[in-house]
Amino acid sequence: MTYQPDLRFPHEWSADCPPADAIPAEGTVFRICEQESLTVQDFRTYLEMGKLPDAPPCRRAGLSVFRKRSDAEHRARLQPGFGRIVAKGTLLNEHGVTKQTGRPSHTTWWIAEGVDRVSIFSPDGEIT
Amino acid sequence: MIWSGLNRQVDPALFSSMSPEKILYDFDGPQIFTFMGSFGQELLAYLCSALAGCERFIVVPTTPTVIGELERGELAVRDALTNSWIWIVDRSYSGDVLAAWAVEEASLPRTVLPEAGILLIPPDMDIDDTFASPVASLAESFFVEFHLKPEKNSSLFTNDIIFPSMRACTAFLRSAFMRFLNVEPEFVFSSAGTGSFVLRDEVRIAHDKAERLPEVVRFLTTEARTGPDNDGLESWRRLLNVLRENRVEVTIKAFRNTLPLEFIELGTSQQKEIRHRIQETRKAASPDQRIIVVDSLDVPQADDLIRVFQVAELRVAGCLVTPESLGGITPRQVSYYTRAAKLLNLLDEEDELTPGGQIFGRLPDEDQLRTCVVHFESSICGEAWIRWSVGNTLLDVRPESSADFLKDCSSGLSEDTQLRRAKTLSNWYGLLIPHHYARQRF
Numbered sequence: 001m002t003y004q005p006d007l008r009f010p011h012e013w014s015a016d017c018p019p020a021d022a023i024p025a026e027g028t029v030f031r032i033c034e035q036e037s038l039t040v041q042d043f044r045t046y047l048e049m050g051k052l053p054d055a056p057p058c059r060r061a062g063l064s065v066f067r068k069r070s071d072a073e074h075r076a077r078l079q080p081g082f083g084r085i086v087a088k089g090t091l092l093n094e095h096g097v098t099k100q101t102g103r104p105s106h107t108t109w110w111i112a113e114g115v116d117r118v119s120i121f122s123p124d125g126e127i128t
Numbered sequence: 129m130i131w132s133g134l135n136r137q138v139d140p141a142l143f144s145s146m147s148p149e150k151i152l153y154d155f156d157g158p159q160i161f162t163f164m165g166s167f168g169q170e171l172l173a174y175l176c177s178a179l180a181g182c183e184r185f186i187v188v189p190t191t192p193t194v195i196g197e198l199e200r201g202e203l204a205v206r207d208a209l210t211n212s213w214i215w216i217v218d219r220s221y222s223g224d225v226l227a228a229w230a231v232e233e234a235s236l237p238r239t240v241l242p243e244a245g246i247l248l249i250p251p252d253m254d255i256d257d258t259f260a261s262p263v264a265s266l267a268e269s270f271f272v273e274f275h276l277k278p279e280k281n282s283s284l285f286t287n288d289i290i291f292p293s294m295r296a297c298t299a300f301l302r303s304a305f306m307r308f309l310n311v312e313p314e315f316v317f318s319s320a321g322t323g324s325f326v327l328r329d330e331v332r333i334a335h336d337k338a339e340r341l342p343e344v345v346r347f348l349t350t351e352a353r354t355g356p357d358n359d360g361l362e363s364w365r366r367l368l369n370v371l372r373e374n375r376v377e378v379t380i381k382a383f384r385n386t387l388p389l390e391f392i393e394l395g396t397s398q399q400k401e402i403r404h405r406i407q408e409t410r411k412a413a414s415p416d417q418r419i420i421v422v423d424s425l426d427v428p429q430a431d432d433l434i435r436v437f438q439v440a441e442l443r444v445a446g447c448l449v450t451p452e453s454l455g456g457i458t459p460r461q462v463s464y465y466t467r468a469a470k471l472l473n474l475l476d477e478e479d480e481l482t483p484g485g486q487i488f489g490r491l492p493d494e495d496q497l498r499t500c501v502v503h504f505e506s507s508i509c510g511e512a513w514i515r516w517s518v519g520n521t522l523l524d525v526r527p528e529s530s531a532d533f534l535k536d537c538s539s540g541l542s543e544d545t546q547l548r549r550a551k552t553l554s555n556w557y558g559l560l561i562p563h564h565y566a567r568q569r570f
């Protein structure tokens with residue numbers, strides 16, 4: 001694993017999570033939220049919500065973000081039922097690790113313990 | 129969000145195996161994916177909203193072709209979700225299906241479907257990207273879609289109904305291309321959906337001609353509105369006869385790639401109106417102008433003419449026309465005899481007795497035969513046979529000419545069927561001619 005050794009992740013995660021090829025979190029990411037006033041609910045993983053217990057555990061432990069704003073906008077148009085507010089955040093190494101896990105800029109972010117997710121993000125416009 | 133259309137609950141067990149087989153879009157978890165329904169049908173699930181403690185999906189039947197089109201960016205996600213019947217399925221966070229409903233597209237809240245035209249992949253995706261879709265390199269294609277659905281209150285939508293209707297639709301379009309552009313396209317099967325049956329064909333023809341597909345459909349739409357001229361009359365009549373016979377409504381849509389261009393709607397009421405206009409056109413044409421083409425549906429296949437009379441008699445008596453009431457024949461034969469009663473204008477297309485049929489059913493046998501001569505001579509097939517024989521009445525027709533007549537003038541009949549129908553015509557001729565009104569006068 002190439003990320004900072006002092007990063008700590010929830011102890012209930014398996015030994016191989018985050019994956020070995022994940023890299024230190026860094027750079028701008030986007031996510032779609034329902035309202036301008038962002039809440040912790042907007043940044044919960046499937047694992048935290050208890051969704052799909054039979055799905056791959058490490059994937060459930062990560063949070064999806066996009067590297068490109070246009071991909072976030074695309075998601076808002078693809079699934080309008082999940083909000084139209086673009087939240088923009090800048091990840092730093094201490095926020096955890098990331099890995100590109102889908103196309104084209106879909107990235108999974110494994111969040112280090114103690115990170116205040118809401119404070120990292122701010123609303124960056126609404127998809128009209 | 130208000131969900132008002134959830135009043136037709138279905139058994140949640142139909143979707144109990146709702147674990148993704150193929151994930152098409154993932155964000156936090158599977159959002160759009162395929163799975164196998166408990167009844168063995170491949171289904172497409174689309175996560176449309178989150179509720180307290182559960183997730184709500186739109187679930188529709190799908191096919192590998194549709195999935196391929198979605199993945200290649202050739203089909204908008206919304207179109208894949210609204211081409212067929214729709215279920216709403218609530219699944220708990222733990223994966224258990226809690227409830228399911230059958231719904232209409234119109235009853236869905238506006239915000240739960242993808243926006244129109246949105247593809248599975250973002251439009252500005254860099255083609256050099258590792259995950260790039262091949263769609264950008266594809267040449268333009270032209271498609272027609274045939275949306276078939278049964279008329280209200282009609283029976284099951286079986287293959288016996290779908291396939292003849294499809295053949296009639298493609299023959300109709302091919303003939304329109306011939307009339308309009310003097311070229312004959314190939315219609316190559318592309319994909320199909322279920323429910324209100326949808327079949328998508330690629331139009332294979334020179335590209336500059338394929339580009340004119342919308343014009344052809346627009347031209348047909350105008351013909352539907354104003355009535356076809358003599359050139360288009362027979363192809364319209366053939367199509368409408370098949371649709372009427374099978375009690376099918378159809379919408380024909382033209383597409384450039386996934387972009388809808390023009391469509392022609394042939395619901396029951398539109399079919400009726402066009403049929404009326406065709407009759408008007410036919411009446412206006414002089415006999416010399418009329419080409420002799422007899423559709424297979426207008427050629428009788430009921431050998432026993434007396435049994436055709438019984439159809440009218442039974443209806444006059446208020447009895448049902450059944451295999452038993454017609455003397456122990458098969459259900460298929462009942463449809464032959466009912467069709468023959470329609471050819472003779474004893475029943476109308478809604479299976480109701482015509483005024484002539486009312487009187488006919490009350491006549492004694494001898495008078496029925498005499499009257500039937502006129503009914504047959506004025507039928508499409510009888511009149512065409514007389515005209516083909518360059519005669520004025522059935523007396524001018526040679527009974528042995530029935531095979532040649534059908535060979536020359538019938539459409540949609542195989543050689544074997546032509547011979548069988550020719551035999552039926554000869555039988556009818558033999559029974560009617562001794563009772564011919566002109567013959568008795570001499």
